[in-house]
Amino acid sequence: MDYKAYAMIMKALGDETRVKIFDMLSEGERCACKLLDEFSVTQPTLSYHMKILCDCGLVSARRDGIWMRYTVRQETLAEMIGFLNRIAEGIPEGIEVCDCKEAG
Amino acid sequence: MDYKAYAMIMKALGDETRVKIFDMLSEGERCACKLLDEFSVTQPTLSYHMKILCDCGLVSARRDGIWMRYTVRQETLAEMIGFLNRIAEGIPEGIEVCDCKEAG
DNA sequence: TCATCATATCGATAATTGTCTATATGATGA
């Protein structure tokens, strides 16, 4: 997974509606109609948001008859958390001042 | 921290340049000039990106003479990781099918 | 005080995004 992929995931969650949807999905599989009840957006707008969440790999969709059902993709979420954890762990104890003064 | 704040953080990281900058900062404090060397953007553009990273709370900036030095704000990053962990942990074992069929 | 250097802000602009209405697609059941 490269920076482009991480940025795509973050961008997908960088919208209040989508981050709420994603949080709702943490409770388990949800259908589009349930999600539509919760948010004051039209059906096409919800569909647009779900596509973004699916395209980045955070959510998977399955068709069940005429309904669409969505779940969190744990692998992708785990990779994202891993990336952030590595950044958090990478921070050294002391302050490391860069060598501007010498260079300039 | 509310959904709006989380979305703001995610949006800040939802750009390839910024996610790279943030990853670079995991190595320790960095000055603007060092960051500018690494990325093919102009100085005003870097300044713009750093403002976004600072405004959402992910990065803190300090002035050191004529230089600006940036560090990861561990508290904010930890809160973000915590939020994602709660979502990951919230996913139940079995598939929970919602009651579309009965409701419709 | 003033020139210089690093950074921030301004104003402009092309690209992207989030939203809508209207319409298409695709599954279901009579």
Added chain:
DNA sequence: TCATCATATAGACAATTATCGATATGATGA
């Protein structure tokens, strides 16, 4: 097969974003 229902796509549009060049700000040192 056809009407119906849930969802997806198309097209339009206002708002936001990422970027730049030009300029302002603010610290430093002669």
